[in-house]
Amino acid sequence: MNQTILITGGCRSGKSRHALELAARHTGPKVFLATAQALDEEMEERIARHKQERGPGWTTHEEPLNPGSILKSGACAPGSLVVLDCITLWLSNLILESRPREDILRRVDELLDACQRFDGTVLVITNEVGAGIVPDTALGREFRDLAGEANQRIAARFDEVRHTVSGIPTILKSNRKESSPSGNGMGFKNPFSAEDKAGLYKAIFERRDVRHFRTDPVPAHTLKRILRAAHHAGSVGFSQPWNFLVIDDPAIREKVFQNFTHANGEAADNYSGAKRELYSSLKLEGIREAPVNVLVTCDRKRGGPHVLGRNTVLETDLFSTCCAVQNLWLAARAEGVGVGWVSILSMDQLKADFALPASVEPVAYLCLGYPAADYAKPMLEEEGWAKRIPLEEVVFFNHWGRTVEKRP
Structure with missing residues (x-):
């Protein structure tokens, strides 16, 4: 099932960290789609730091000019969670390639088509660049205007838009059907909000069997x-x-x-x-x-x-x-x-x-x-005692051993 989420906010506002928190709840394959280019030492260090923060279990694709091609190529397995980081770097790459505005916006629409057709979850990270001062160069103003237009197009078409400020995420938009009671009158009259559900699943997926404790008392x-x-x-x-x-x-x-x-x-x-x-x-x-x-x-x-x-x-x-x-x-x-x-x-x-x-x-x-x-993971998994069994191996249909692939 397709789900698309846009995470926006200022620089160093916690966007990437929030994306990783959401990804931690995903039990299937995880893909990191990077648009950054290591053009200097500072960017090399930033890329290395982000890889360390992600930890193991990720497949990384570096595509600075056409990230949508990775989604369309079949390189990401169905059911994967894909984090695309980030839109503004991608736009910078295209501008530096001297691509005209119309061509860049056409590529934005093509990327959105690929995101919405992908059989899985796509988290797209972008920077909010319109809240600061007006850039004093023509190129800077072109980038600001293009990023603002691209962000609007993405937000309009994606299921959910999240905004991070000082590491705190808030949900600006949610079109997911399960966020409200079904139209036929069934279901609870007080369904969980998107924030409530996010908190519940976070508790479930980040529950750990703890063995090392601080001495601080529990109030x-x-x-x-x-x-x-x-x-x-x-x-x-x-x-x-x-x-x-x-x-x-x-x-x-x-x-x-x-x-x-x-x-x-x-x-x-x-x-x-x-x-x-x-x-x-x-x-x-x-x-x-x-x-x-x-x-x-x-x-x-x-x-x-x-x-x-x-x-x-x-x-x-x-x-x-x-x-x-x-x-x-x-x-x-x-x-x-x-x-x-x-x-x-x-x-x-x-x-x-x-x-x-x-x-x-x-x-x-x-x-x-x-x-x-x-x-980051259950202790026994981190220590190499055992690995989590894929969900597909423990779900049967109607008869013992009949997986979804064998379902009539």
């Missing part, structure tokens, strides 16, 4: 908001089987750490060679470092002996508690708080250490605190 009101979000998870028969045991006593956490140490030693025996060496190098808990630990439990008797919807699948109360954990995790990410799930533990030892009733099962032991470092 009580922040923790309460996070726990309230967890408590609003869906549950079978509205049974709400969870409890949240907040732990900040160092002595109690030391008990849990000893539990982890013993279980971790046993887990290491499952690997050998390079895999065992890599396993031993991973930091798999933050029990002592995180300012707050939370034990999430499931009371399997809550709701009585016959919980609506739990007659045949008895584990749905445990599944419901996992939904609460996910709510907690996403709310924490929105608050800037990191969460680490410590699963290398003896559950029987946890029950004994916390004197849990017989009907209460420990589900998740979580470490909460402000991360000591940013995680």
